[in-house]
Amino acid sequence: MSLRVRLRYSAQYAYERPVSFSPHLLRLFPRSEPGRSVRALDFQISPRAEVQFRRDALDNNVARAFLPDHASLLQISLQAELELRETNAFNFLVDPSAVEWPFRYSPAQALRLAPWLAPLAAEETAPPLPFLPEPSRAGTVELLVGLTSALHREIRYVARPHGAALTPRQTLAQGAGACRDTARLLRATLHGLGFATRLVSGYLWEPPAEVAPDQRRAEGAFHAWTEAFVPGAGWIALDGTNGVFCDHHFIPCAVGLDADDITPVLGSYYADTPVNSTMQSLLHIDPLTT
Numbered sequence: 001m002s003l004r005v006r007l008r009y010s011a012q013y014a015y016e017r018p019v020s021f022s023p024h025l026l027r028l029f030p031r032s033e034p035g036r037s038v039r040a041l042d043f044q045i046s047p048r049a050e051v052q053f054r055r056d057a058l059d060n061n062v063a064r065a066f067l068p069d070h071a072s073l074l075q076i077s078l079q080a081e082l083e084l085r086e087t088n089a090f091n092f093l094v095d096p097s098a099v100e101w102p103f104r105y106s107p108a109q110a111l112r113l114a115p116w117l118a119p120l121a122a123e124e125t126a127p128p129l130p131f132l133p134e135p136s137r138a139g140t141v142e143l144l145v146g147l148t149s150a151l152h153r154e155i156r157y158v159a160r161p162h163g164a165a166l167t168p169r170q171t172l173a174q175g176a177g178a179c180r181d182t183a184r185l186l187r188a189t190l191h192g193l194g195f196a197t198r199l200v201s202g203y204l205w206e207p208p209a210e211v212a213p214d215q216r217r218a219e220g221a222f223h224a225w226t227e228a229f230v231p232g233a234g235w236i237a238l239d240g241t242n243g244v245f246c247d248h249h250f251i252p253c254a255v256g257l258d259a260d261d262i263t264p265v266l267g268s269y270y271a272d273t274p275v276n277s278t279m280q281s282l283l284h285i286d287p288l289t290t
Contacts, residue, residue, distance in 0.1 A: 015271075024064070026062060031254075051065050098231040117191075168188040171184070224262065225239040
């Protein structure tokens with residue numbers, strides 16, 4: 001069954017006086033793939049900008065916006081109509097070689113997955129999770145389910161719409177984090193277990209009729225989660241914040257090696273002296289009935 005939805009996203013950056021801007025890199029655009037089609041898209045930015053649409057090295061759809069004028073208000077908006085096919089997040093088959101963990105990627109797989117298997121920087125690694133005994137052998141899917149559920153249970157969600165992601169060790173020490181913090185911790189933990197892993201940012205569509213308001217974990221704008229590559233199944237998307245495998249309610253925009261690769265809006269402003277600023281964002285995803 002297919003569903004059609006309208007996505008409306010806006011971000012507003014306000015400054016107490018006019019400032020100048022660096023080129024801004026925007027990763028706001030849903031990725032089209034089988035089961036997810038972008039039927040219409042409208043993107044606007046103010047003040048005036050020269051916008052170049054590209055695919056980056058990770059095959060994400062991105063826009064580079066060059067803003068020549070000084071301004072005290074930067075406004076970005078996106079409206080898209082999407083067709084989504086309802087999916088079962090567990091509708092995959094794992095190759096016999098990877099049904100049990102630990103497993104080894106084939107030489108060809110390891111070569112193509114090399115960027116996602118490369119050693120992490122020290123601050124990106126995670127220590128063993130005290131609430132999850134390190135398995136000696138387990139079913140691969142069962143291991144992923146258990147780890148995702150454990151992070152949802154043990155890492156308290158906090159809304160933190162601004163600021164850099166915490167390191168995995170910081171998130172674990174605090175026992176709390178925003179979605180991007182939990183995604184980073186899950187990625188580091190899976191990487192330590194030998195999985196090729198990557199970070200994902202995008203939109204989480206939560207119809208009010210399906211999710212109780214006090215259980216929503218979407219931060220009202222962008223969401224972040226993790227993907228692990230399992231032979232046969234491909235990239236399996238895992239949301240440690242909500243404790244689920246990702247289905248058609250998750251609309252990815254960008255994948256990457258680290259947080260900088262998936263940041264939705266990346267840019268700077270300049271002034272001769274410090275300037276106070278505020279940021280507001282809104283996200284609405286509504287079903288279309290016609």
